Amino acid sequence: MAVVKTTGARIAAVCSCVPTRRFDNLTDSGEFSEEEIRKVTGMAGVSARRLAGDSVCSSDLCITAAKRAMDRLGWAPDSVDALIMVTQTPDYFLPSTACVVHHQLGLGDHCAAFDVGLGCSGYPYGIWLAAMMLQGGGVRRALVLHGETPTRFSDKADRSVSLLFGDAGSATALEVSQDGPEWNYALHSDGSGYHSMIIESGGFRDRFGADPRRHCVSMNGALIFNFTIKRVPALIDETLLGAGLSSGDVDYFIFHQSNQFIMKHLCTKQSISLDKVPMILKDFGNTGGASIPLTLTEGKLHRPADRALRLMLVGYGVGLSWGSALVDLHPEAILESVELDNSMQASA
Numbered sequence: 161m162a163v164v165k166t167t168g169a170r171i172a173a174v175c176s177c178v179p180t181r182r183f184d185n186l187t188d189s190g191e192f193s194e195e196e197i198r199k200v201t202g203m204a205g206v207s208a209r210r211l212a213g214d215s216v217c218s219s220d221l222c223i224t225a226a227k228r229a230m231d232r233l234g235w236a237p238d239s240v241d242a243l244i245m246v247t248q249t250p251d252y253f254l255p256s257t258a259c260v261v262h263h264q265l266g267l268g269d270h271c272a273a274f275d276v277g278l279g280c281s282g283y284p285y286g287i288w289l290a291a292m293m294l295q296g297g298g299v300r301r302a303l304v305l306h307g308e309t310p311t312r313f314s315d316k317a318d319r320s321v322s323l324l325f326g327d328a329g330s331a332t333a334l335e336v337s338q339d340g341p342e343w344n345y346a347l348h349s350d351g352s353g354y355h356s357m358i359i360e361s362g363g364f365r366d367r368f369g370a371d372p373r374r375h376c377v378s379m380n381g382a383l384i385f386n387f388t389i390k391r392v393p394a395l396i397d398e399t400l401l402g403a404g405l406s407s408g409d410v411d412y413f414i415f416h417q418s419n420q421f422i423m424k425h426l427c428t429k430q431s432i433s434l435d436k437v438p439m440i441l442k443d444f445g446n447t448g449g450a451s452i453p454l455t456l457t458e459g460k461l462h463r464p465a466d467r468a469l470r471l472m473l474v475g476y477g478v479g480l481s482w483g484s485a486l487v488d489l490h491p492e493a494i495l496e497s498v499e500l501d502n503s504m505q506a507s508a
Contacts, residue, residue: 163402166291170337173494176457177225178210205420209326209445213502218307221329238268242302246282280477282449284485304332308448315376326445330453344403344486353480356380417451
C-alpha cells in the first residue's frame with residue numbers, strides 16, 4: 161500500500177511485561193555444545209531470554225501490562241472504547257483472545273474487541289488500526305496489546321530458533337488528541353513466502369499431525385535474511401519520502417529485535433547511526449512483534465522535556481509481512497516495564 165496518514169491521536173502510555181524467569185544461553189543450555197552456543201548467540205546478539213511457564217500465555221503478559229498502563233493513567237475500564245489484541249500465540253482457536261482480555265480487564269460492552277493474527281510486523285499494523293479508529297470518531301480511548309510466547313512453540317533441539325526467542329507482552333494506550341500530529345504508515349505483505357516461517361500442524365490444514373516437530377516453528381533463516389535486507393531499507397525510504405522527512409529528522413528507529421547482525425546491517429545500508437537504534441536482544445532475545453514496544457520501555461531512550469520524540473517503528477518477518485509507523489511520543493507519555501511471576505496467571 162502507499163504511505164497512509166492519520167491525525168488526532170496520541171500515545172498516552174506504553175507498558176511491557178516479561179516473565180520473571182531469566183534463561184542464560186551460555187550457562188543454561190544443555191542441548192548444544194559451548195562452541196555452537198557461542199556461534200549462534202554471538203551472531204544474533206542474544207545472551208539471555210525471558211521464558212514463560214507452561215501455564216502463562218501471551219494474554220497474561222498483556223493483561224499485566226494493560227492493568228499497569230490503565231492504573232498509571234487513571235483510566236476507568238468503561239472509558240476504553242476499543243481493544244486490539246495482536247498475537248500469533250492465542251489462548252484458544254476460539255473465542256478470540258481479545259474477548260478473554262476484555263473480560264479480565266473489566267471493559268464495558270460498548271468496547272470493540274478483536275484479534276489481529278500478525279507476528280513480527282504486527283505492532284505498526286496495530287497502531288495504524290487504533291489511530292484510524294480514533295480518527296474516525298466515536299472511539300476516544302484504545303488499547304493495542306501485542307504479546308507473544310514463541311519459546312512455547314520452539315523445538316529445544318533446533319538451534320536456529322531455540323536460542324533466539326524470548327517471551328513478552330505489551331499494552332499501548334492511545335487516545336484522541338485535538339492537536340495530535342500527522343502520523344505516517346507503510347504496510348506490505350508477500351504471501352508467497354508464507355512457508356518461510358511456519359508451524360505446519362495444529363491448524364485445520366493439519367489438525368492433529370503425528371510428527372511433534374511439525375507442531376513447532378520451522379524457519380528458513382537464509383530466506384528471512386534476504387527478505388529483510390531487500391524489503392526493510394525500501395520501507396524506511398518509502399515512509400520518510402511519504403512524510404517529507406529525512407532519516408536525520410527521526411530521533412529513534414525502533415526495529416523489531418530480530419537479530420543483531422541483521423539490524424546492524426540495516427543501519428549500515430541506510431546510514432543510520434547505531435545511537436538511533438536501541439537494541440535489547442542481549443537480555444530479552446527475539447520476542448516477535450512485541451519486541452518493538454518492549455524496546456520502547458527497555459531501550460533507555462533519551463527523552464527531552466520540551467519536545468516530542470519522532471519514532472519510526474519498523475516490523476518485518478513472518479507472513480511475509482512488513483510495515484512501519486512514523487509516530488510522535490510526547491514527554492508526558494508513560495513508558496514502564498513490569499514482570500509476571502511464572503507461578504501466576506493474570507487471566508486466572
